[in-house]
Amino acid sequence: MANPVPSSKGWTKNISSMASGVYFPLDHIPDPSLQFYRSQKNSKNSSSASVIIKDQRTRNGSESESECCIYRVPERLRRLNPEAYSPRFIAIGPLHHGKEELQAMEEHKLRYLQSFIPRTDLSIEELVETVRTWEERARNCYAEPLKLSSHDFVKMMIIDGSFLVELILKFRYPELVGESDRIYKKPRMVYDVVRDMILLENQLPGFVVKAIFGLLSVHYRERIHPEIIHHFFGFVLSMNGFSQGKFISEPDHFIDLIRSRCLPSVPHRSEAQTKKLDTPPAAIELNNAGVRFKLEKTRSYSLDISFANGVITIPTIIIGDLTETLYRNIIAFEQCHYESASDNYFTQYALLLSCFMKSAMDADFLARCGILVNRLGNGEDVSRLFNSIYKEVFVSRFYFQTLSEDLNSYCNKPWNKWKATLRRDYFKNPWSVASVLAAAVLLLLTFTQTVCSILALS
Template sequence: MENDVAIELEAMLKKAQPLFTTKSCCIYKVPHQIRQSSEDAYTPVLVSIGPLHHGNSRLVTMEGHKQFYCQHFIQRSEASLTDLVSCVKQLELQIRACYSEKIEITVDELVKVILIDCCFIIELFLRDYEGTTEDDLIFSKDWMEFRVMHDLLLLENQVPLFVVEKIYNLAFASPLHGGGFPSFMWFAVSYFSYHNKQSVLTPASSSIAHFTDLLRYFHLPPSHTTLLRNPGSLVLGHSASELVEAGVKFQVNKSSHCILDLEFEDGVLKIPHIIVYDGTEVWLRNIVALEQCHYPRDHYITDYVSFLAKLVNSNKDANVLIKAGIIESMVSGNDTSVAKLFTDVDKNIIIVNYNVNYLRIHHDLNTYYKHPCRTKIATLRRDYFTTPWKTVASIAGIVLLLLTVIQTVCSILQLHS
């Protein structure tokens, strides 16, 4: 009996395979503990890209339009359909290795999915660049154009960038070699230019895994590879409104377009301007999910979200940053929606080290607040000057006290005169 079990177990273990290889994997199913708080933030609304959401009944409508784009791309292409199929088929094993989930479809089916999606993406970028989009289903409707771009940035809705680039280079070999045609990465940066607030130059394609990774790249400082990181914890004891009571001033950091460039000096906390709209939570969540899965020691955007979550956790705190011009709120709600955004994205996130600059700012803010004079000022403001009526009553009480003291002094002087 025991020998039979051992034989079965041995056979089972010989077939065992790891979920993914860390060197190749770059496209992940968002971990359950992260996605459970907002399933919709990681799920495409209109168009599926890649195998993870392929076949979703909600996304079937766009499949015909993707094939239409694919047909037009092949008509543009110097390469034949057979050449393009062969190109993807040669990369099939590399493509599978890029996904954290086991792709349970045949080789031929995967080749079809990847080829159609890659051709769709390239044709989409070309049409956006050419501007001849009046009769196009996607570009003639603003809401659809926005939704397609939104879906292309989701972590689970990706194809490896090297595959798209190989198809692009095969299709337009002559113009590229002649120097008269931009690179695919140039088109990608152009298409997602709304998110490129720093106007970063076109990165090397080898450094970007997919479009979620490109989105992250847009928000990193140019010198991010030299930023120091240390173990520690961001324990900010006081929110934005409490820091204001202690005399901290909030200002927009106008010297940088990178949202990560925070500065604290001489009682002034400078934070770069950020527009918060209904899609902000989605792109922040997907970058944070990518960093949790792919950049576990270099999670710079996650650091930023964690900092803001500790700083802004109420309507009152959000209003401080909105009044200072740091946050420009365009959300379909109120200031509470802004505060909730950062705290929600920060949930169930594991952080093992931090940007050294953020650790220093946290320490300096806590030290600034704990200064005896500022602690007393904060207490006075919190207890006696929180509303106009309390302020008036407090001032009246102080004046009455001063008058009483003056009257007492005058009475004592009269007795001694």
């Protein structure tokens, strides 16, 4: 274990009562200047923090606009399903901070802070001074002015950031979970918390989470795999091969991280549409035209969908309780964040799926093909989800335009439909094949006998 924080700082005494809400040491620390180097007298303990601070100080104000990445969901999207964008159990970040209905989880966050502090080599005073240097950059990440005071904002980053780090650490290393842990000892609560962690309005900037991971002592940093967050979301969201995918090096936040995992292996910018979007037929119609569906087993939630020689290959599509929330929030992020419509890859992916699953029969067919894993219950629920998720979304370019044109072209050729009919109605099993062959032989014999009779009469 990491060396405990020296008791002379008063942390052991203060933290014991912190979870009960009696005392919170951050409230009693005066706002210090940013001259953190005055604590270099204990250089061993402050070395990791100093590196982070130096990195923050190299930044300048000209970057503030480009750092904006956390938004309020536009009203046109929110009114379609307000629940999909609102936290139910926990507030992460400033946008829902202090809401009365989310106060029950504040005690849990303080308990996790209590666990986090001994895993660092910093006192509470040093932690506050370190995090305070991130404030300006963190505020620039939010699209709207924040009403929290400087002190409250720093305190929020410490509590929420340490909670996220502890949650992910305990997932990776179950031996860190104590008997009194109120989250991991109630497995369903883990998913409730994760559900709130994938909301666009409920995010901490990615650099804050990364930096708080960096405050862990060497003992813990040596044990942490660089992809610990990827493994966490890959498991709880049932995203096959999540940690093996390509990721952007510095995600803006968790939503951006998950979105990056879904991007195509070789992204390309689609051209602006000069004609009506050419969307593909539904799954049943494609099947009736002879298109065969093949599962790409290595990844799920991937945009790597291809069509060649009458076969369309689609990665696993997993639909569960968190799917609508996840899809809507990634789409909302793309709608708010990207100026170029060609960057809205996930929005265009949702449009493609809505085309494939226009009805319950389409969804049930994809489930029989093994492409769709439906945990909602029935095909009607899935088709209703995709028919609604795309409303009020703006798309001027379509990444899957070429795929759609190829599928439509294939379906419009009569010969492909005839082949599909023969295969479906007459060659679907060995008995059908035998019956067709017997009928063909009988017809041939009848024709031969007729010819012979005509020749004999002549």
